[in-house]
Amino acid sequence: MSDKTQRTREICALAPIVPVLVVDDASQARPLAEALVAGGLPALEVTLRTPAALDAIRAMSQVPGGVVGAGTLITPEDVRAAKEAGAKFGVSPGATDALIAACVAEGLPLLPGAATASEAMRLLELGYDMLKFFPAEASGGAPALKAIGAPLPQISFCPTGGVSPSNARDYLSLSNVVCAGGSWVAPNQMVVEGDWTGIESLAREASKLTD
């Protein structure tokens, strides 16, 4: 197994679902992370889509048992900012040479996005065999990922984008799927209302999707 992928694979294997989080208010970050970790989802992806995202990563990184990463990495500057904020891994919707070089330079484990066999093969050449399948549902869903796995069984995936409680098991039952990403475990309304008990309960259900 490639060095570039080993830590990412370990993080992906922590639980069936990696919550994909859009945090608008950094003061909500810590209780949100505590609820998700308590519910059995330790690996958390904070998307760099809001001004509060980096402060959210800093706050969440204090939560015992959590492994906090940064999502929506697009540029080398994103990678450096994520690392500085304490991110333990990165997630990107696709992959560029510049992004990969920055992750290598910063020592940030990367879960890079791919949606086609060619994209996956290119990343495999670069040493990445644990990839994000994105956008999962729009790219053909579990049947597409199963089909990609026939010629490329050495590549594992974290499908993300349109994954929900109703289709998660279809993905998680595939031999080339380690975990899936999803935002449903932290609905915006529950976050705004501070319904941490409700979020912990959603996380607990998600944590049992492979039982």
Ligand code: 3PG
């Ligand atoms: C995203 O980019 O926000 C992720 O793909 C999450 O997608 P989801 O909201 O469909 O889970």
